Amino acid sequence: MSIATNSALPTPTQTLRDNYRQKKAALLADMLAAGSNTRGVRAALAGVSKWADDVLRDLWRAAGFDGHFALAAVGGYGRGELFPYSDIDVLLLLPADASPATDEVLRHRIEQFIGSCWDAGLEIGSSVRTIAECLSLAEHDVTVQTALLESRLIIGNRELFKDFQKRFTAQLDPLDFFTAKRLEMRQRHAKYEDTPYALEPNCKESPGGLRDLQIILWAARAAGIGGKWEDLARAGLATPHELRQLRHNEAVLSLTRARLHLIAGRREDRLVFDLQTSVAESFGFSNRFSEDGRIVTRASEVLMRRYYWAAKAVTQLNQILLQGIEEYLRRAHGEPLPELVRINDRFFEKAGMIEVASDDLYEKNPRAILETFLLYAQTPGAKGLSMRTLRALYNARTLMNHAFRTDPVNRATFLSIMKQPQGITHAMRLMNQTSVLGRYLWIFRRIVGQMQHDLFHVYTVDQHILMVLRNVRRFFMAEHAHEYPFCSQLAAGWDKPWILFLAALFHDIAKGRGGDHSDLGAQDVRRFCQQHGIDPQDTKLIEFLVREHLAMSRIAQKEDLSDPDVITSFAARVGNERYLTALYLLTVADIRGTSPKVWNAWKAKLLEDLYKLTVRALGGRAPDADAVIESRKREALVQLALASEPHEAHKALWDTLDVSYFMRHDAGEIAWHAKQLSRHVPSKGLGAVASTSAVATTTAKTIVRARVSPIGEGLQVLVYAQDRPDLFARICGYFDRAGFSILDAKIHTTRDGHALDTFQVVSSMIPNHYREFVNLVEAELPLAISSEAPLPAPRLGRVSRRVKSFPITPRVDLRPDDKAQRWLLSVSASDRAGLLYGIAHVLGAHAISVELAKITTLGERVEDTFLLQGSQLQHNKTQLEIEQELLDVLAAN
Numbered sequence: 052m053s054i055a056t057n058s059a060l061p062t063p064t065q066t067l068r069d070n071y072r073q074k075k076a077a078l079l080a081d082m083l084a085a086g087s088n089t090r091g092v093r094a095a096l097a098g099v100s101k102w103a104d105d106v107l108r109d110l111w112r113a114a115g116f117d118g119h120f121a122l123a124a125v126g127g128y129g130r131g132e133l134f135p136y137s138d139i140d141v142l143l144l145l146p147a148d149a150s151p152a153t154d155e156v157l158r159h160r161i162e163q164f165i166g167s168c169w170d171a172g173l174e175i176g177s178s179v180r181t182i183a184e185c186l187s188l189a190e191h192d193v194t195v196q197t198a199l200l201e202s203r204l205i206i207g208n209r210e211l212f213k214d215f216q217k218r219f220t221a222q223l224d225p226l227d228f229f230t231a232k233r234l235e236m237r238q239r240h241a242k243y244e245d246t247p248y249a250l251e252p253n254c255k256e257s258p259g260g261l262r263d264l265q266i267i268l269w270a271a272r273a274a275g276i277g278g279k280w281e282d283l284a285r286a287g288l289a290t291p292h293e294l295r296q297l298r299h300n301e302a303v304l305s306l307t308r309a310r311l312h313l314i315a316g317r318r319e320d321r322l323v324f325d326l327q328t329s330v331a332e333s334f335g336f337s338n339r340f341s342e343d344g345r346i347v348t349r350a351s352e353v354l355m356r357r358y359y360w361a362a363k364a365v366t367q368l369n370q371i372l373l374q375g376i377e378e379y380l381r382r383a384h385g386e387p388l389p390e391l392v393r394i395n396d397r398f399f400e401k402a403g404m405i406e407v408a409s410d411d412l413y414e415k416n417p418r419a420i421l422e423t424f425l426l427y428a429q430t431p432g433a434k435g436l437s438m439r440t441l442r443a444l445y446n447a448r449t450l451m452n453h454a455f456r457t458d459p460v461n462r463a464t465f466l467s468i469m470k471q472p473q474g475i476t477h478a479m480r481l482m483n484q485t486s487v488l489g490r491y492l493w494i495f496r497r498i499v500g501q502m503q504h505d506l507f508h509v510y511t512v513d514q515h516i517l518m519v520l521r522n523v524r525r526f527f528m529a530e531h532a533h534e535y536p537f538c539s540q541l542a543a544g545w546d547k548p549w550i551l552f553l554a555a556l557f558h559d560i561a562k563g564r565g566g567d568h569s570d571l572g573a574q575d576v577r578r579f580c581q582q583h584g585i586d587p588q589d590t591k592l593i594e595f596l597v598r599e600h601l602a603m604s605r606i607a608q609k610e611d612l613s614d615p616d617v618i619t620s621f622a623a624r625v626g627n628e629r630y631l632t633a634l635y636l637l638t639v640a641d642i643r644g645t646s647p648k649v650w651n652a653w654k655a656k657l658l659e660d661l662y663k664l665t666v667r668a669l670g671g672r673a674p675d676a677d678a679v680i681e682s683r684k685r686e687a688l689v690q691l692a693l694a695s696e697p698h699e700a701h702k703a704l705w706d707t708l709d710v711s712y713f714m715r716h717d718a719g720e721i722a723w724h725a726k727q728l729s730r731h732v733p734s735k736g737l738g739a740v741a742s743t744s745a746v747a748t749t750t751a752k753t754i755v756r757a758r759v760s761p762i763g764e765g766l767q768v769l770v771y772a773q774d775r776p777d778l779f780a781r782i783c784g785y786f787d788r789a790g791f792s793i794l795d796a797k798i799h800t801t802r803d804g805h806a807l808d809t810f811q812v813v814s815s816m817i818p819n820h821y822r823e824f825v826n827l828v829e830a831e832l833p834l835a836i837s838s839e840a841p842l843p844a845p846r847l848g849r850v851s852r853r854v855k856s857f858p859i860t861p862r863v864d865l866r867p868d869d870k871a872q873r874w875l876l877s878v879s880a881s882d883r884a885g886l887l888y889g890i891a892h893v894l895g896a897h898a899i900s901v902e903l904a905k906i907t908t909l910g911e912r913v914e915d916t917f918l919l920q921g922s923q924l925q926h927n928k929t930q931l932e933i934e935q936e937l938l939d940v941l942a943a944n
Contacts (some may be wrong), residue, residue: 065404072172078102079135082306083313083333092306093132094932100124100133106171107141108206114164119146121207121215123176127265128277129201132305135312136319142202143179144211151179182215184509186222193231196223200272225273225382226643232266233373247362248514250355250502254308255320259362261304262368264297270376274383288375292446293705296364303361307354310334322358327351352502359500361721366484367445374438385440398426404429404437413447413591417455420447421464421491424482434482444485451490462583465491469556470549476521479556485512494575501563509646511922512562520555520601522640524548538639541632550589553579554596554637573598595630596637607657607875609916612664613714621661622668631669635662652764653794653811680710686718687725694726701725703732707801715797715903719761721808727756728771730808753833758869765794765813766821768828772836775807779904780842780895782808783888785835789828793887796904842896845889845940859912861941862936865924873902874924876917880941882908889940890915897923897933 082095104124111122123129126140133139143161145151151158161179168175180188189195199219204212240258243249247259255261272278280297283289290298299700307330311319314329322330322738331354339348381388389402397419399406405427412419423440427433436444455461467479482488489496498512508515525531526542561571573594580590598856602624610617625631638658643650684705691701704725713721731754754771761767770782779798786793795811814824862879878890887906894901894917903918923929 055608056435064302071102075099075102075172079313082309084136090302092302092309096132096134096309099135100128100131103128103133103173104205106173107139107168110164110167110171111206113167114160115291116160116164116207116770118208119149119211120144121209121212122205123202123212123215124205125198125202126510127201129198129203129644131203134309134318135307136315136317138176138318139168139173140176140198141178141205142185142199143177144185144215145179145181145205146208146211147181147183149181181482182211182562185215186792187220189219190222193208193228193235196228197232197269200269201278212226223273224226225270225275226384228273229380236263236266245278246510247366248359248500248511250509250511251321251323252358252362253321254304254311255359257362259335259364259366259369259902261301261308263302263365264304264451267369267376270373274376274380276376276379283372283375288379290446293368293371293442297368300361300364300368303357304365307358310915314556322355324351327354330354339664340344355502356500363484363486363500366910367441367643371438371441371445374441378438394426394430397422400430400433401437403432405433405435405440406445410439410443410524413443413450416446417450418458418460418464420444420451420455420487421461421468424478424487425464425468425471427481428468428471428478430474433474435511436485441485444487444773447491448486451487456491457582458495461491466549466585467582469552475552476517476524483517489513492556492560492579495556496764497564498562503562507863510644510646512559515644516556516559519558519637519640520552521557522643523551523636524564526636526640526879535639535655536634541636543625545632545636547589550593551596551633551636554600554633555640557597558600558637558641569598569601575731592630592633596633599624600637600641603634603658603661606640607661608654609905609914611715611903611905611918612660614939618661618664618668622665625665625669628666628669631662631665651794651813652760652762653813656762680713683716683718683721687721690718690722694722696726696729700729707732707805708799709802709809712799712801712807715799716809720767720897723756723758723767724769724807724809728754728770753836754841755832755836757828759821759825760811763812765900766791766824767810768810768812768832770808770810770832770836772806772833774804774900775897776801776898776900777842778806778836779808780888780891781836781838782810782832783891785832785844786810786812787885787888789831792908793904793906794908795906796901798900798902798904800900800902842892845885845892861938863935863937863941865930868918874919876919876937878913878915878917878937878941880913882913886940887915888914890937893933893936893940894919896936897921897929899923899933 054170069238078098079256080676082092083096098193098390107122116122121144123142123144124131125142126141127133127137128140143164149157165175165177168177171833175176185195185199189199200223202212202216239256239262243253243257245258247257249257253260267283268278268280271283271286271288276282276288278288280294284291284294307322310321310330310333311326314326315331321407328349328351331350334354336350336353338346338350368491369817378388391399391401391406393399394405397408397412397416399408405423407413407419407423409415423436423444427436469475471478479488482491483495483499489499495513495516498516501512503510503512503515510518526535526538527545527548529539532539557576557579559568559572560575561568564571576597577590577594580593585593596850602621606612606617606621622631625634635658639655642654688701753773754768754769759766759767772778779796783793791812791814793810793812797809799807801807814821859879859881862877864875864877866875867873868875880886891901899919899921901917902920905916907914907916923933
């Protein structure tokens with residue numbers, strides 16, 4: 052087979068290109084102007100697809116291909132749905148005797164045709180194959196199978212295309228295809244953490260996105276049912292109500308994706324923060340304000356809640372219909388259907404699924420709705436709910452009304468679910484997914500799909516709550532004991548896990564209502580406990596946990612745990628060890644449930660230290676400062692002896708240290724410091740040093756030592772140098788330039804004027820290779836400290852796009868501590884590179900000494916606390932100057 056070469060393929064003229072683009076622009080403008088109307092989105096997508104068809108036909112004819120070839124649309128374009136900036140995937144189908152590899156003229160003509168498509172403004176993805184090549188590629192590649200399954204002829208040899216479709220259909224095994232697509236879907240869902248409620252979801256690929264609808268149609272088409280929703284209804288696989296829901300939610304997701312493309316001006320399928328407001332406004336949504344001018348509801352929140360409800364419905368429909376198609380395929384293959392095993396008069400077990408005994412079970416007996424999830428938790432090996440059960444639940448939502456919620460039997464059943472020894476997390480997630488949880492707990496319904504604008508939560512409120520519930524549950528599971536051994540150890544001695552589960556369920560349930568969500572949530576859970584007949588003592592504990600669920604985290608990360616008054620005050624707040632243990636477990640689960648980036652080993656250590664110190668105080672075992680110091684010294688001396696350190700080599704160093712040093716450092720740190728510094732601190736004994744000049748030379752030396760942190764994450768860095776006002780700033784500047792983030796800083800000044808500082812630092816560059824950084828830090832940091840050059844001006848990095856979308860108003864609070872001897876500085880702002888150095892630069896410029904630094908990063912928000920000392924702070928004018936300069940640093944763009 053060859054192709055004529057009597058004329059060169061003409062490229063589109065400028066006029067023709069302009070016409071093509073003007074027509075597409077008009078189609079897209081109509082799509083954008085449709086407001087929130089979802090009815091016209093199918094026609095709009097089909098219109099863009101038809102536009103592409105017309106352009107390709109013009110270019111095909113201009114190319115002069117004869118009747119032996121065919122041009123087919125594949126993938127989404129093959130469905131006749133073309134989003135504004137999606138690729139236009141085409142298959143140039145060749146007869147068996149045509150080969151571009153051997154026919155240079157044909158190859159040149161094809162290359163010119165594809166080039167002319169790009170010249171005309173079509174972003175095409177093209178493949179050139181014979182039927183045999185298509186079948187060979189599709190044989191073991193489900194992605195190729197999927198693309199070819201939706202192929203349709205645009206122009207060319209109709210018989211060739213029909214032959215291709217016939218042979219492809221004969222080769223395709225519908226059941227194998229279904230199995231492969233379902234496995235592919237599970238992998239895709241896992242990539243997006245199995246939740247449709249991420250704050251920046253991918254409206255195509257995330258669970259509940261368009262891909263979950265498309266997989267239903269792919270499976271139906273492969274099974275021979277048809278490629279439209281109406282075909283599923285005709286086959287008895289979808290009810291009329293489900294058909295309406297499929298069309299509506301597909302339109303919502305499609306229009307959202309189309310608007311994303313148009314507003315981004317490119318292929319963008321993620322609802323990222325910096326586009327959410329623009330997309331929302333394109334739907335006609337706007338911010339809702341209170342009487343005093345505050346934003347009550349953002350336009351983006353309205354959009355995202357609409358998206359989440361659509362994604363939730365799609366997730367339910369996907370489960371129902373895929374189960375139906377699987378049964379259809381297994382019947383068609385002559386495979387026996389799973390056996391029904393009776394559980395009771397109302398339910399069966401079917402291949403690990405809970406199946407209702409009759410379609411109208413819930414209408415006749417609404418109490419069976421909650422019983423479904425109790426059985427799900429109680430049935431060993433239960434994998435989910437059957438299609439029949441899911442459909443019955445989907446149609447029973449209106450039955451869950453006020454009478455349902457106040458029914459004593461339903462209340463007892465719900466509490467029984469919470470008290471099950473296993474299956475609670477899965478049951479609650481399934482209840483939320485099927486809308487049962489929000490209809491039984493009406494206050495929970497208000498936070499379904501509710502966004503959080505605090506820069507460190509990566510889930511909606513309802514998904515965060517369920518994640519915290521999961522985390523608490525895992526403390527009680529032996530197979531997860533390796534994750535947080537101390538939490539698992541405490542959980543093993545806890546007698547009523549359900550108390551913690553209820554506290555987790557309610558801890559953030561009042562978010563978004565205005566006021567303190569902890570107090571409001573405590574009121575909600577107290578009412579719940581009273582309605583559900585929970586013992587007053589248990590009610591009191593659950594209410595305490597909800598009201599105080601933020602307290603332990605705040606104290607551990609912001610206050611000085613070496614201060615006995617801090618521990619005594621917190622001990623009085625919790626009251627007893629039972630309350631403390633429960634609060635500790637909930638706090639760890641809560642922080643872990645915000646974002647994978649927020650939890651780290653340093654936070655774990657701070658919380659564990661606070662717990663252990665408070666246990667001692669509650670047990671009446673809180674010794675005075677002298678006893679604590681003596682205990683730490685003895686333990687440190689044991690460690691030094693084990694390390695073969697000379698007898699009393701530590702004494703010269705310890706003689707320069709005061710009580711506050713020993714209170715702020717544990718025995719391991721004290722021993723490490725002594726081991727590293729003893730030979731550099733001159734003894735005051737006779738003959739210890741030959742001359743005073745030698746002493747000066749020795750003590751003036753800057754010592755930097757680093758080690759892999761004992762907590763297992765990052766580096767611990769020791770700095771011993773002559774104190775100077777800008778020392779903290781120079782150290783912060785070095786760590787910033789070297790790419791380290793400071794998690795904690797213990798700053799101490801010795802009696803002989805030396806700074807003895809310990810820093811806990813981490814790096815995002817090579818997080819698992821900290822040993823390689825030890826020598827680098829020990830060599831470079833002393834040079835940075837010894838420099839006499841002026842401190843360089845802070846160079847603050849740009850804030851992330853997420854911070855730009857949800858900015859935090861910078862806050863600076865400078866006030867004397869309770870003893871009026873030092874000053875406490877608290878700052879809150881959006882995080883960015885160089886921010887800590889910018890703060891240190893301001894303090895150094897005013898000769899303010901930093902004695903303690905608590906560096907807390909919550910996602911992309913910082914909450915830092917510093918203990919300061921300096922005569923300048925006694926003057927009101929200087930205080931104001933410092934505060935203003937700090938605000939300027941925090942607010943810099």
